[in-house]
Amino acid sequence: MTEATLPKLTKKDFESNQEVRWCPGCGDYSILAQMQKTLPELGIPREKIVFISGIGCSSRFPYYMETYGMHSIHGRAPTVATGLKLANPELSVWVITGDGDGLSIGGNHLIHILRRNMDVNIVLFNNQIYGLTKGQYSPTSRLGHKTKSSPLGTIDQPLNPLSVALAAEATFVARSIDVETRHLSEVLLRAAQHRGTSFVEVFQNCNIFNDGAWRHLTDPEQKKQNLLRLEHGKPLVFGPDNSKGIRLNGLTPEVVELGNGVSESDLLVHDESRPDASAAYLLTRMTYPAYPVPIGVFRCLETLTYEDALTGQLKQALQERGVGDLDKLFRSADLWTVSESNGKS
Amino acid sequence: MIETKPQELAFEELDSVIIRFSGDSGDGMQLTGTQFTNTSAVLGNDISTFPDFPAEIRAPAGTLAGVSGFQVNLANSDVFTPGDAPNVLVAMNPAALAANLADLEPGGILILNTDAFQAKNLKKAHFEGNPLEDGTLSKYNVISVPISTLNKAALADLTELSNKEVERTKNFFALGLTYFMYDRPLDTTLQWISHKFKNPVIAEANTRALKAGWNYGDTTEAFQHRYRIRPAQLPPGTYRKVTGNEALSLGLVTAARLAGKPLFLIGAAFGGAMAATASSGPGLELKMEAINLALVLELPMVIIDVQRGGPSTGLPTKTEQSDLLMAYFGRNGESPIPILAPCTPSDCFTMALEAFRLAVRSMTPVFVLSDGYLGNSSEPWKIPEASSLPRIVVKHPTEREGFQPYRREEETLARPWAIPGTPGLEHRIGGLGKAPLTGNVSYKPEDHLKMVTDRAEKVARLADAIEDQPVFGPSSGDLLVVGWGSTFGAIRTAVQQAQAAGLSVASTHIRYLNPFPHNLEGVLRSYKKILVPEMNMGQLAFLLRGRFGLDIISYPKVLGRPFTIGEIRTRIHEILAQGRKP
Ligand code: SF4
Numbered sequence: 001m002t003e004a005t006l007p008k009l010t011k012k013d014f015e016s017n018q019e020v021r022w023c024p025g026c027g028d029y030s031i032l033a034q035m036q037k038t039l040p041e042l043g044i045p046r047e048k049i050v051f052i053s054g055i056g057c058s059s060r061f062p063y064y065m066e067t068y069g070m071h072s073i074h075g076r077a078p079t080v081a082t083g084l085k086l087a088n089p090e091l092s093v094w095v096i097t098g099d100g101d102g103l104s105i106g107g108n109h110l111i112h113i114l115r116r117n118m119d120v121n122i123v124l125f126n127n128q129i130y131g132l133t134k135g136q137y138s139p140t141s142r143l144g145h146k147t148k149s150s151p152l153g154t155i156d157q158p159l160n161p162l163s164v165a166l167a168a169e170a171t172f173v174a175r176s177i178d179v180e181t182r183h184l185s186e187v188l189l190r191a192a193q194h195r196g197t198s199f200v201e202v203f204q205n206c207n208i209f210n211d212g213a214w215r216h217l218t219d220p221e222q223k224k225q226n227l228l229r230l231e232h233g234k235p236l237v238f239g240p241d242n243s244k245g246i247r248l249n250g251l252t253p254e255v256v257e258l259g260n261g262v263s264e265s266d267l268l269v270h271d272e273s274r275p276d277a278s279a280a281y282l283l284t285r286m287t288y289p290a291y292p293v294p295i296g297v298f299r300c301l302e303t304l305t306y307e308d309a310l311t312g313q314l315k316q317a318l319q320e321r322g323v324g325d326l327d328k329l330f331r332s333a334d335l336w337t338v339s340e341s342n343g344k345s
Numbered sequence: 346m347i348e349t350k351p352q353e354l355a356f357e358e359l360d361s362v363i364i365r366f367s368g369d370s371g372d373g374m375q376l377t378g379t380q381f382t383n384t385s386a387v388l389g390n391d392i393s394t395f396p397d398f399p400a401e402i403r404a405p406a407g408t409l410a411g412v413s414g415f416q417v418n419l420a421n422s423d424v425f426t427p428g429d430a431p432n433v434l435v436a437m438n439p440a441a442l443a444a445n446l447a448d449l450e451p452g453g454i455l456i457l458n459t460d461a462f463q464a465k466n467l468k469k470a471h472f473e474g475n476p477l478e479d480g481t482l483s484k485y486n487v488i489s490v491p492i493s494t495l496n497k498a499a500l501a502d503l504t505e506l507s508n509k510e511v512e513r514t515k516n517f518f519a520l521g522l523t524y525f526m527y528d529r530p531l532d533t534t535l536q537w538i539s540h541k542f543k544n545p546v547i548a549e550a551n552t553r554a555l556k557a558g559w560n561y562g563d564t565t566e567a568f569q570h571r572y573r574i575r576p577a578q579l580p581p582g583t584y585r586k587v588t589g590n591e592a593l594s595l596g597l598v599t600a601a602r603l604a605g606k607p608l609f610l611i612g613a614a615f616g617g618a619m620a621a622t623a624s625s626g627p628g629l630e631l632k633m634e635a636i637n638l639a640l641v642l643e644l645p646m647v648i649i650d651v652q653r654g655g656p657s658t659g660l661p662t663k664t665e666q667s668d669l670l671m672a673y674f675g676r677n678g679e680s681p682i683p684i685l686a687p688c689t690p691s692d693c694f695t696m697a698l699e700a701f702r703l704a705v706r707s708m709t710p711v712f713v714l715s716d717g718y719l720g721n722s723s724e725p726w727k728i729p730e731a732s733s734l735p736r737i738v739v740k741h742p743t744e745r746e747g748f749q750p751y752r753r754e755e756e757t758l759a760r761p762w763a764i765p766g767t768p769g770l771e772h773r774i775g776g777l778g779k780a781p782l783t784g785n786v787s788y789k790p791e792d793h794l795k796m797v798t799d800r801a802e803k804v805a806r807l808a809d810a811i812e813d814q815p816v817f818g819p820s821s822g823d824l825l826v827v828g829w830g831s832t833f834g835a836i837r838t839a840v841q842q843a844q845a846a847g848l849s850v851a852s853t854h855i856r857y858l859n860p861f862p863h864n865l866e867g868v869l870r871s872y873k874k875i876l877v878p879e880m881n882m883g884q885l886a887f888l889l890r891g892r893f894g895l896d897i898i899s900y901p902k903v904l905g906r907p908f909t910i911g912e913i914r915t916r917i918h919e920i921l922a923q924g925r926k927p
């Protein structure tokens with residue numbers, strides 16, 4: 001049977017036989033389900049898909065996927081993914097990480113995979129807490145957050161994962177929310193289709209150690225005021241009946257009510273394909289409560305991937321210098337020959 | 346070409362000579378030494394070299410901290426080390442003289458660039474007076490040459506060059522002069538110059554400097570003798586010079602080629618590539634977490650540690666063998682790992698191939714312990730035919746029937762190397778405790794015990810796949826000198842000399858440090874005493890005591906420099922003298 005005649009895979013095909021061990025009610029379940037639902041859409045055979053993770057609650061993800069997978073070490077999933085992708089560029093490689101794993105110990109590795117633009121998809125589960133170690137503040141915990149390791153409130157300025165990604169030259173940057181299942185599935189699909197590093201932040205609820213961290217975006221009433229869905233080519237509108245919008249005042253975005261002389265044509269229009277990342281960056285700086293929080297694709301730009309650049313270099317080197325020859329390599333130095341008779345010729 | 350007038354100066358035949366070139370880091374001494382070595386190698390001498398340079402790329406000019414040296418031992422017979430005390434010292438400035446004079450043998454030849462001996466430089470080198478004048482050097486055969494002045498004169502009509510550019514070629518003057526003294530042809534270096542310098546004026550300047558040095562030797566009466574060292578009787582074949590670092594790199598590339606695989610980073614091992622990484626010092630500590638992951642994932646790869654003085658950043662350019670116990674034990678949990686140690690620069694090639702062979706055979710990361718001395722020193726290497734090298738057989742399963750990621754092969758206990766992309770063999774591996782066969786996460790006591798013992802047994806069984814421990818000298822006797830890694834040359838030569846003096850002594854060099862060869866214990870127990878010289882505080886001695894319960898005499902050295910032959914020979918004599926009745 002050839003690949004072309006294979007029956008379309010289903011969600012079930014991507015469920016491994018391992019018992020899922022996240023806390024009941026954890027947002028991770030939803031992300032897992034959306035991933036399993038989305039992968040069949042890609043038409044990629046299971047054996048070509050690899051999930052690589054670091055350490056943390058989210059990093060148990062690969063065990064639950066019926067694909068190839070590796071649960072590696074803290075923060076280093078991007079490094080392993082880089083090696084794997086170079087060894088076999090045909091694979092569809094996913095990195096699963098969290099706000100602790102990806103931005104604390106793994107911050108360095110994350111920015112380097114992004115700037116290289118490896119064709120790898122990174123999903124960062126952001127729950128603003130270390131869950132697996134039972135509730136210490138993480139690099140995204142909001143300022144003043146009281147946790148087990150910050151009894152008087154954190155004094156660390158939190159990182160904004162999408163701002164970091166853009167500063168690291170990411171070519172695909174998006175955000176979704178664990179409970180926005182349809183949206184999440186769409187974003188994952190877009191991420192998979194992008195050639196280059198895709199970076200997706202998923203707001204995820206840790207109902208045990210940081211319950212309600214995203215309530216302003218998940219509570220049906222609150223989210224009407226606070227959630228802004230980005231759509232390419234469309235003006236930035238939000239609020240009940242899309243009654244509000246975002247207008248640029250100089251370099252500063254401002255919230256405006258539509259009507260009373262303000263129309264959609266005054267609003268900022270979203271363009272995810274701008275080569276310059278400044279507009280996308282501006283959107284990532286819109287945070288609660290001063291602004292509505294955007295979800296969707298912030299940036300999507302096709303440029304040369306690392307593996308294509310490397311393959312190109314190798315091809316050119318092969319063309320110019322020919323296939324490597326061990327005997328020639330060994331002899332690429334000053335040589336001398338010792339013969340049987342005189343010991344030296 | 347230069348016209349030589351050999352009839353005017355008598356040639357003295359030498360069996361060997363040890364020359365040390367030394368100067369400021371910016372003086373090009375490494376280059377000078379390398380050129381002298383290449384020329385001598387092509388001439389057929391056996392050679393062994395040792396560069397010694399500071400960690401700072403350009404420490405302040407003229408200071409002791411900035412002194413860079415390169416020692417070469419060339420001979421008409423086998424040499425195993427760069428030699429203990431130089432017979433000839435070339436010192437380009439007072440700091441170089443101050444840093445190296447103590448090593449020069451009494452009566453040795455001292456070639457000095459007198460232009461550099463001004464008050465300012467003398468002060469930087471902490472000389473009270475001027476050693477050229479105050480009798481400090483009376484023990485030596487001093488050849489004073491105003492190298493900078495003479496060189497400047499030789500390049501006078503190359504007006505395009507700045508003073509600095511002219512000054513920078515003075516090392517070639519010194520090189521030309523030593524070529525004259527030791528009757529070396531100029532062509533190897535002339536060819537190198539024409540390849541290296543694209544700018545024709547710079548190429549001309551270096552060529553002139555080289556020839557001017559030679560001519561100076563030829564026309565002045567500073568020398569009573571010229572010297573000749575006949576070619577060594579090496580086994581027939583085509584040779585090149587290799588350093589340990591070069592040989593390791595060649596070995597890695599070759600291993601990948603022989604396996605028909607690309608050579609890649611550690612993460613690539615999961616994808617089926619030949620993975621290797623090289624590091625030293627704290628870089629190794631940093632990688633240890635990933636190495637332990639590879640160990641528990643049971644993926645093959647090669648980790649090269651070019652050891653240097655530590656702890657922490659330590660002595661970045663100075664040699665030491667102090668990572669042996671780190672390689673053995675420096676990971677969390679029960680984490681045995683195979684460890685190999687090449688013993689000469691050309692052995693680095695062999696052991697790189699060995700490391701891959703064993704890694705693939707047992708599905709495990711393998712350590713290769715080199716060191717700064719081995720990595721940077723060089724010797725002739727008889728070039729192998731690529732087609733004669735053994736293939737490295739790599740198997741990736743494709744059969745679904747009965748596949749389990751941790752089902753072990755009966756003989757080797759290796760797990761299958763199933764790679765992503767293979768239909769039907771999808772599986773997950775990770776750093777958590779796992780169940781045998783499936784590799785699924787498991788914290789069960791009996792599963793943990795089984796995995797720990799299987800991994801240990803897997804490494805232990807590599808002893809079936811390596812050669813027996815060879816011995817140099819009698820198979821039993823009063824003393825066995827046991828070494829590992831780069832101490833080979835000094836130990837072998839010292840033992841040879843002690844044997845010639847009639848002592849009952851043998852040596853053995855352990856290249857397979859984990860697992861040890863099956864016969865090692867028997868070898869060790871065949872001698873009354875065991876001496877272990879190593880460039881650390883006694884790490885192999887510690888292992889041998891613990892492993893075999895033997896009484897070991899440790900001979901530690903941590904001076905950032907290799908052992909000399911004399912040090913080991915003296916220790917052998919001391920130990921055997923103690924055993925004798927007065
Ligand atoms: S601790 Fe929090 S993040 Fe971790 S599994 Fe439980 S709910 Fe989910």
